[in-house]
Amino acid sequence: MPYVMVQIPKTPAPSSPAPRSVPTSADVARLAGVSRATVSYVLNNASAVRISEPTRRRVHEAAKELGYVPHAAARSLRAGHSRMVLMPAPSFPVGPLYSQFISELQWALGRLDYTVVQYGSVGVHGDEAARAWAELRPVAVLVPGPGSLGPQGVTVLKRSGARAVVTLGPHSVEGAHALLMDHGAVGHCAGSHLFDRGRRRIGVVVPEEEGLESFSLPRLDGVRRALHGSDATVTELPLAYEEESAARLAARWRELDLDAVFAYNDEYAMLLMRALQDGGVRVPEDTAVIGADDLMLGRLLRPRLSTVHIELPSGRDLAELVDRAVRNPGAAPETHKVLGATVVHRESS
Amino acid sequence: MPYVMVQIPKTPAPSSPAPRSVPTSADVARLAGVSRATVSYVLNNASAVRISEPTRRRVHEAAKELGYVPHAAARSLRAGHSRMVLMPAPSFPVGPLYSQFISELQWALGRLDYTVVQYGSVGVHGDEAARAWAELRPVAVLVPGPGSLGPQGVTVLKRSGARAVVTLGPHSVEGAHALLMDHGAVGHCAGSHLFDRGRRRIGVVVPEEEGLESFSLPRLDGVRRALHGSDATVTELPLAYEEESAARLAARWRELDLDAVFAYNDEYAMLLMRALQDGGVRVPEDTAVIGADDLMLGRLLRPRLSTVHIELPSGRDLAELVDRAVRNPGAAPETHKVLGATVVHRESS
Numbered sequence: 260m261p262y263v264m265v266q267i268p269k270t271p272a273p274s275s276p277a278p279r280s281v282p283t284s285a286d287v288a289r290l291a292g293v294s295r296a297t298v299s300y301v302l303n304n305a306s307a308v309r310i311s312e313p314t315r316r317r318v319h320e321a322a323k324e325l326g327y328v329p330h331a332a333a334r335s336l337r338a339g340h341s342r343m344v345l346m347p348a349p350s351f352p353v354g355p356l357y358s359q360f361i362s363e364l365q366w367a368l369g370r371l372d373y374t375v376v377q378y379g380s381v382g383v384h385g386d387e388a389a390r391a392w393a394e395l396r397p398v399a400v401l402v403p404g405p406g407s408l409g410p411q412g413v414t415v416l417k418r419s420g421a422r423a424v425v426t427l428g429p430h431s432v433e434g435a436h437a438l439l440m441d442h443g444a445v446g447h448c449a450g451s452h453l454f455d456r457g458r459r460r461i462g463v464v465v466p467e468e469e470g471l472e473s474f475s476l477p478r479l480d481g482v483r484r485a486l487h488g489s490d491a492t493v494t495e496l497p498l499a500y501e502e503e504s505a506a507r508l509a510a511r512w513r514e515l516d517l518d519a520v521f522a523y524n525d526e527y528a529m530l531l532m533r534a535l536q537d538g539g540v541r542v543p544e545d546t547a548v549i550g551a552d553d554l555m556l557g558r559l560l561r562p563r564l565s566t567v568h569i570e571l572p573s574g575r576d577l578a579e580l581v582d583r584a585v586r587n588p589g590a591a592p593e594t595h596k597v598l599g600a601t602v603v604h605r606e607s608s
Numbered sequence: 609m610p611y612v613m614v615q616i617p618k619t620p621a622p623s624s625p626a627p628r629s630v631p632t633s634a635d636v637a638r639l640a641g642v643s644r645a646t647v648s649y650v651l652n653n654a655s656a657v658r659i660s661e662p663t664r665r666r667v668h669e670a671a672k673e674l675g676y677v678p679h680a681a682a683r684s685l686r687a688g689h690s691r692m693v694l695m696p697a698p699s700f701p702v703g704p705l706y707s708q709f710i711s712e713l714q715w716a717l718g719r720l721d722y723t724v725v726q727y728g729s730v731g732v733h734g735d736e737a738a739r740a741w742a743e744l745r746p747v748a749v750l751v752p753g754p755g756s757l758g759p760q761g762v763t764v765l766k767r768s769g770a771r772a773v774v775t776l777g778p779h780s781v782e783g784a785h786a787l788l789m790d791h792g793a794v795g796h797c798a799g800s801h802l803f804d805r806g807r808r809r810i811g812v813v814v815p816e817e818e819g820l821e822s823f824s825l826p827r828l829d830g831v832r833r834a835l836h837g838s839d840a841t842v843t844e845l846p847l848a849y850e851e852e853s854a855a856r857l858a859a860r861w862r863e864l865d866l867d868a869v870f871a872y873n874d875e876y877a878m879l880l881m882r883a884l885q886d887g888g889v890r891v892p893e894d895t896a897v898i899g900a901d902d903l904m905l906g907r908l909l910r911p912r913l914s915t916v917h918i919e920l921p922s923g924r925d926l927a928e929l930v931d932r933a934v935r936n937p938g939a940a941p942e943t944h945k946v947l948g949a950t951v952v953h954r955e956s957s
Contacts, residue, residue: 325767328739328742328743328764328767328768348714348726365697374727375728376728376744377697377725377726378723378725379723379724379726415675415677419675526905530904530905530908533908555849555851559879559882
């Protein structure tokens, strides 16, 4: 059991009356007239130990009366690990696709009796972040989105008791399981589609909002790769998610002389398409437009928005990978390719 | 210090080789040639204790070499509390407005040196949920959205060491600070606006998706209150967030004989407006449409979507309330009204 450190509080201690003392399992044992061990067995549902129903009831009633709650931290100190799966909370604006993915994953891990906590790492990066996560002693860490976690961070996490580290991103990290999500495939798909539709002067929107580079740059690169060696050109188009920014870009459209645009995702595509239409550019006749994410709202526009449908790994599959890795921490890291991308051709391209 | 309970693992222990033993602060002390107390002072940045720079450096180097990370759980056991602000992860589909609110709050609490963890409470409700949260020994708990936390749950949290419990919802809960968010005000606003525009046969969309009732029913009720005592009628319109559902509703439009609709939020409004237009209903001539949330996409439609702009509390203000409450746990619970709602009148109403 690790040495217990004294924390020096960073904020002054409150001057107001302290809250009532926290009840312990010893208090529960006293009130129920049983041993501490019995309290522990009952409240942890230890099935290996036979305890009579009336005794169980007495313990539960005493715990309830005192408002006693076992301490997860104490449990994990003793057990060496917890049932906590830690995920850094994303630092980028979350879209509906990601929000749904997280809900599904939480549900699937919950079914396997894990608790998911999303850890807000404001202004903490790389191995420093790994150290902060390690302080909570999670049994597994799941890093979604290309992060700054390196092999050093993986080591810190494992040495502090994490049985599995899983990354979702473009590259694998030494020592961690990797679900490879190559956002380049999204761009590749879009670029090939526009080329096949006969377009040769292709713009690619790159959002100006911070935190999206790790998605937008691989997508841009994917378009470049799709068109490599052909007679098509690729023009990078910075765009902020604001009407004014879209109007400014649309005002330069004739001079840019583009016949197609892959607009990063459906939201930027909707924004730009409206600005182009307001500026008298016909979609798709003058300029083809394609987004990504396959949001329902894209189908409500006229012309209906073409898009790249992105298939994320299912929450259930990912939860099973985490569970497998936790049960078998000595196994070699697994690597899976998980991002599927297919064009949904509608009217705008 | 609470009694440390032995956790009986619910899953079988892995048969594979166990990970290397976790380094302790005693190991760091040995390697650096200092006492454990010195390690603790250095790694916790205790400014009250003078320790020479070379010693500090030796401790940091030893900790780094061994991969030692202080245990937050052990710290909080000893200190009686942590810097963790726990928020239950929402069980409803998160919209862009909420997603932005959470990011801002996380950032603001991070600046005050708190760590926000979002706790995924799948299938756990009411006081049972409170007990699960209490196991992590958060210093504060922030429950966004109308939840099932009752006075009993607040007591459980406080007795386990939480210094502040703050709810964001329609009602206050005994013992907790309350930020009252009355979604009825959103409906009231929309209903009054439609009435003022001369509409009298008013439909209100109620999403069929689960988890949204706690927002949608107060909004419906707000419309009813706005029109109470007038000659206007209110018709409840169940709608799923799917094109087929919207098309079915639009097909019944003539028979419903409505001249206006408040569509829950902008996303449902965009969906329904498109279905109405496709069905030959003129917006706003035949039917006025208004949404809520003031999403940017609503401005891209033609006609531009009228909406209710919702003002949530700023992350900074909320973070300050949490901090104040943590520093002064004996203070009487505060209650604030925090939701502002104003109509943004565009072309669809």
